[in-house]
Amino acid sequence: NAGVMQNPRHLVRRRGQEARLRCSPMKGHSHVYWYRQLPEEGLKFMVYLQKENIIDESGMPKERFSAEFPKEGPSILRIQQVVRGDSAAYFCASSPPGGITDTQYFGPGTRLTVL
Amino acid sequence: AQSVTQPDIHITVSEGASLELRCNYSYGATPYLFWYVQSPGQGLQLLLKYFSGDTLVQGIKGFEAEFKRSQSSFNLRKPSVHWSDAAEYFCAVGQPNTGNQFYFGTGTSLTVIP
Numbered sequence: 001n002a003g004v005m006q007n008p009r010h011l012v013r014r015r016g017q018e019a020r021l022r023c024s025p026m027k028g029h030s031h032v033y034w035y036r037q038l039p040e041e042g043l044k045f046m047v048y049l050q051k052e053n054i055i056d057e058s059g060m061p062k063e064r065f066s067a068e069f070p071k072e073g074p075s076i077l078r079i080q081q082v083v084r085g086d087s088a089a090y091f092c093a094s095s096p097p098g099g100i101t102d103t104q105y106f107g108p109g110t111r112l113t114v115l
Numbered sequence: 116a117q118s119v120t121q122p123d124i125h126i127t128v129s130e131g132a133s134l135e136l137r138c139n140y141s142y143g144a145t146p147y148l149f150w151y152v153q154s155p156g157q158g159l160q161l162l163l164k165y166f167s168g169d170t171l172v173q174g175i176k177g178f179e180a181e182f183k184r185s186q187s188s189f190n191l192r193k194p195s196v197h198w199s200d201a202a203e204y205f206c207a208v209g210q211p212n213t214g215n216q217f218y219f220g221t222g223t224s225l226t227v228i229p
Contacts, residue, residue, distance in 0.1 A: 004158070006158075033216075033217075035217075035219075040221075041221055041222075042119075042121075042205055042219035042220050042221040042222050043159075043205065043207075043217075043219040044219070045216045045217060045218070048216060056216060058216070059216070091158060091159065093159075103149075103161055103164060104217065105161070106151070106158040106159040106160070107158050108156075108157055108158040109157075109158050
């Protein structure tokens with residue numbers, strides 16, 4: 001059973017470009033979470049999605065950031081018009097549909113560098 | 116507001132020595148508690164978790180953690196550290212009645228010296 005897959009592992013963008021980060025959850029998992037890790041900091045929750053639904057986006061910046069988890073295909077975290085402050089590691093986690101008592105399994109992350 | 120504190124930013128221990136990493140949380144009720152480990156350039160791997168019951172929890176790789184309600188703590192321990200334990204360790208808290216969001220501490224970086 002493959003783990004959580006994220007691609008690309010490394011992404012370089014220039015200021016003003018768009019960044020698309022993909023996350024494929026573990027087989028059987030219908031819940032996806034996105035976290036951001038800034039240098040020297042812990043992970044900060046961004047958004048929690050189920051298939052075709054955003055459940056909690058309280059950690060998402062109000063502008064330029066969006067996330068989706070379509071019926072088919074991976075979850076996408078999209079950052080428009082990137083700025084240097086968006087440089088970070090973005091981690092995706094997935095869990096089965098059991099709520100908070102289910103462990104979140106993390107992917108290897110996408111390291112975004114904005115030049 | 117809920118928070119997770121890991122007071123030690125960096126810890127250095129000798130191989131074979133015992134280890135304790137501290138974690139304190141701020142939350143009104145008993146939260147769900149987790150310890151994750153992150154090796155350089157890698158994602159997070161779950162070491163152990165506490166939901167209820169026995170307050171001493173055993174995890175993978177020889178780690179254990181003890182939930183102490185009176186101290187709002189969930190410290191991670193290992194009796195004998197191996198060089199391969201060098202990594203970043205994160206404590207996380209989940210809240211039973213506010214969805215699935217986890218709150219992470221800022222992490223403790225562990226260096227193991229021969």
